[in-house]
Amino acid sequence: MTRPLPKYMAVKSSILVSCTILFVCGAASSSPLEIITRLQQADSESRLKAIEDVRQLKDPLPREAAVILAEYLKDPDTRVLLGALELLERMGPDASIAVFALVDLLKGDPIRYVYSSFEGIGLDIHGPALRVLASIGPAAKDAVPTVLDVFNKHKAPKDASDVGRRDLALEVLAKIGPNAADAVPVLIDYIKDTSPLEQWFHSSPSLKAMPFIPVFRVFQSLGPSANAALPALKQYTELSHSGAVRYEALKAIVAIDPRSPDLYPIALRSLSRVTRPSDKEDFELALELVRKQSSLSRKEIEMTVEFLHHITEERKGNVFTNELVNDVLCDVFVRHKDLAGGAVPVLAKIVEYYPSQGAVSGLPKILETLGALGPQADAAVPAIKKKVLDPWFAIEGYREAGVEALKQINTPAARAALEEYEVKKKTNFW
Numbered sequence: 001m002t003r004p005l006p007k008y009m010a011v012k013s014s015i016l017v018s019c020t021i022l023f024v025c026g027a028a029s030s031s032p033l034e035i036i037t038r039l040q041q042a043d044s045e046s047r048l049k050a051i052e053d054v055r056q057l058k059d060p061l062p063r064e065a066a067v068i069l070a071e072y073l074k075d076p077d078t079r080v081l082l083g084a085l086e087l088l089e090r091m092g093p094d095a096s097i098a099v100f101a102l103v104d105l106l107k108g109d110p111i112r113y114v115y116s117s118f119e120g121i122g123l124d125i126h127g128p129a130l131r132v133l134a135s136i137g138p139a140a141k142d143a144v145p146t147v148l149d150v151f152n153k154h155k156a157p158k159d160a161s162d163v164g165r166r167d168l169a170l171e172v173l174a175k176i177g178p179n180a181a182d183a184v185p186v187l188i189d190y191i192k193d194t195s196p197l198e199q200w201f202h203s204s205p206s207l208k209a210m211p212f213i214p215v216f217r218v219f220q221s222l223g224p225s226a227n228a229a230l231p232a233l234k235q236y237t238e239l240s241h242s243g244a245v246r247y248e249a250l251k252a253i254v255a256i257d258p259r260s261p262d263l264y265p266i267a268l269r270s271l272s273r274v275t276r277p278s279d280k281e282d283f284e285l286a287l288e289l290v291r292k293q294s295s296l297s298r299k300e301i302e303m304t305v306e307f308l309h310h311i312t313e314e315r316k317g318n319v320f321t322n323e324l325v326n327d328v329l330c331d332v333f334v335r336h337k338d339l340a341g342g343a344v345p346v347l348a349k350i351v352e353y354y355p356s357q358g359a360v361s362g363l364p365k366i367l368e369t370l371g372a373l374g375p376q377a378d379a380a381v382p383a384i385k386k387k388v389l390d391p392w393f394a395i396e397g398y399r400e401a402g403v404e405a406l407k408q409i410n411t412p413a414a415r416a417a418l419e420e421y422e423v424k425k426k427t428n429f430w
Helices: 005-025 032-040 044-056 065-074 078-107 126-154 160-191 195-202 212-236 243-256 263-270 277-291 298-314 316-335 340-353 363-372 374-389 398-409 412-426
Strands: 111-115 120-124
Touching (some): 126 160, 212 243, 243 263, 263 298, 298 340, 340 374, 363 374, 363 398, 374 398, 374 412
Antiparallel strands (some): 111 120
């Protein structure tokens, strides 16, 4: 790692000269930059006062301020050091010149002491340093090896401070994004075994403390450069414990390879797992992925039919729980109607399961889909006919949806059903 020391010192000297001129001339005497130069004061209290004065300013700090603040990350007074870190975090990407100084800080002891009259108080400096790197974002790419060292040191946490540093290191990698691609092998090794997750759930941890979700978010930010992580991520989409874990793993797969051949079957399986509130995001993302499919293969359509059959038979006592899924799958079948003939028996079964009275809002969509499939939906005619001719099937518009489906199917059986319907209609059968 090459440090830009000559440029660094040249910029710093230029800033100090400029600030001195401004101060002597009376111009910008209360500017953030002028106040920060008071960090040059020999005593700690004056430096602390300068930091406090800058803290009170509402104006953004000029980019040049990062040069001076980076120099004071070496300050022997821990209070000055922490104040400089706070101001650098406030500067965000404009603090990028401080990256090397932050790296040096992370290579040292994580705790610095502030001494009072009676005792020393240990204060964490690695956490604030990591937060500064996260605020800098992609420009902090030179810090990746050191941040990985911090992660490795704390990946098996012994206490809350270890957990905090581990998760902050992951946050930094996520904020750096594709420039942190060197982290991929380390993180794959960390998540490739799901057994720690099993242990985590058995001990009923809070999701906040769970290490896997922050790792998945790193992969999401890395995108295609994390392609090697796909096999490890896929195993987490199969876990039944938590929709939150599945959701973040699925999001990572989408970010890495939105055309992954495994993505569609994973999304289908996720649609059958809404068992607790934490599953909602997983379900909605999967639903959106299935809804977007416009060019599925015959094999994938067969897989969709099989999935629809599974959830229909599994929940036939309460067909309404499937209505949202049914609507999306019906759209898939309509977009692929040349391949969707195999869906007819399952769709006909769903028509049969719907009651003739009550809330049957999902039924018109099924009937519309069968109609769109045309003559290949002939096997569904008996089920549609039964609904159309049922005297109790009196919800306005629903009988008409069945009649329209029969017209579109337009096979001999469908036409015969329509003739029977017309006869009963004339005799006021309903």
